Amino acid sequence: MNDNLGGVITNKSGYLDVNKFIIETRKYLISRGNYKEYNLKSDNILVGKKHLKVGGWRTKYLIFCIGAHQIQSRFFSWLPFNLNKGEIINIEMNLELNKIIQKSIIIVPQNKNEYTVGSTYEWENLTHKNTRFGINKIRNKLDSIINCKYKIKEKKFGIRPASRNKRPFVGLHAKYNKIGILNGLGSKGVSLTPYCTKNLLNNILEKKMINKEINIKRYISLYS
Numbered sequence: 763m764n765d766n767l768g769g770v771i772t773n774k775s776g777y778l779d780v781n782k783f784i785i786e787t788r789k790y791l792i793s794r795g796n797y798k799e800y801n802l803k804s805d806n807i808l809v810g811k812k813h814l815k816v817g818g819w820r821t822k823y824l825i826f827c828i829g830a831h832q833i834q835s836r837f838f839s840w841l842p843f844n845l846n847k848g849e850i851i852n853i854e855m856n857l858e859l860n861k862i863i864q865k866s867i868i869i870v871p872q873n874k875n876e877y878t879v880g881s882t883y884e885w886e887n888l889t890h891k892n893t894r895f896g897i898n899k900i901r902n903k904l905d906s907i908i909n910c911k912y913k914i915k916e917k918k919f920g921i922r923p924a925s926r927n928k929r930p931f932v933g934l935h936a937k938y939n940k941i942g943i944l945n946g947l948g949s950k951g952v953s954l955t956p957y958c959t960k961n962l963l964n965n966i967l968e969k970k971m972i973n974k975e976i977n978i979k980r981y982i983s984l985y986s
């Protein structure tokens with residue numbers, strides 16, 4: 763590796779395997795009878811005085827956690843999203859790394875000799891595909907860090923549901939107070955979600971205030 767300036771090791775840090783986490787969480791919820799998969803269309807939501815009707819079900823609250831798709835939704839499209847696209851590659855190389863390397867890009871060890879490398883930030887071209895421009899950006903950075911041949915096995919992309927002031931969107935709708943949102947997590951979904959969820963739940967269940975930095979009330983002037 764090209765680390766002629768050296769580096770630091772962060773001892774107390776961690777990594778969440780998001781795919782595994784989602785699969786296991788889904789299994790857990792299914793085992794409790796608490797999971798249904800449904801492509802929610804905002805037009806299919808009927809707002810009653812005490813309950814909401816969503817498809818064939820009745821529910822007391824509905825919280826939208828639909829990432830970048832939120833900008834097309836009837837209820838919260840007024841929030842100032844600042845979506846951006848990120849690309850990553852999965853590579854294979856003959857190098858044994860047992861640590862995550864962060865140096866402008868991040869190299870995350872997966873299976874033996876397999877690594878995930880990324881990512882990029884793109885605000886203009888949000889097409890739902892990988893681009894040569896994005897992949898080359900990653901490759902150029904990777905080439906400046908490692909002295910080793912590698913093979914790209916897979917290219918991936920995602921749209922980050924970022925907000926304009928880089929703070930999440932948490933709270934209940936100004937007009938429909940049984941409909942909420944947890945979004946705007948940008949590039950920090952893993953670290954921000956527990957805090958934001960707790961804020962929203964405490965607000966709904968115990969009427970506690972949501973931290974004003976993440977509360978959607980800060981943008982109420984944009985709602986008409």
Ligand SMILES: Cc1cc2nc3c(=O)[nH]c(=O)nc-3n(C[C@H](O)[C@H](O)[C@H](O)COP(=O)(O)OP(=O)(O)OC[C@H]3O[C@@H](n4cnc5c(N)ncnc54)[C@H](O)[C@@H]3O)c2cc1C
Binds near residue numbers: 831849850921922944
């Ligand atoms: C390349 C890249 C690298 C990243 N790296 C990191 C990282 O290292 N650490 C980190 O913390 N974050 C990272 N992020 C950011 C992270 O992915 C996001 O913050 C996170 O995914 C946002 O979570 P979300 O649940 O709000 O939205 P999403 O993850 O987009 O999930 C929304 C879900 O809602 C579903 N949905 C949408 N519309 C509907 C509908 N109408 N009905 C039903 N379901 C619907 C979608 O199918 C999707 O499953 C990265 C993002 C990218 C693109």
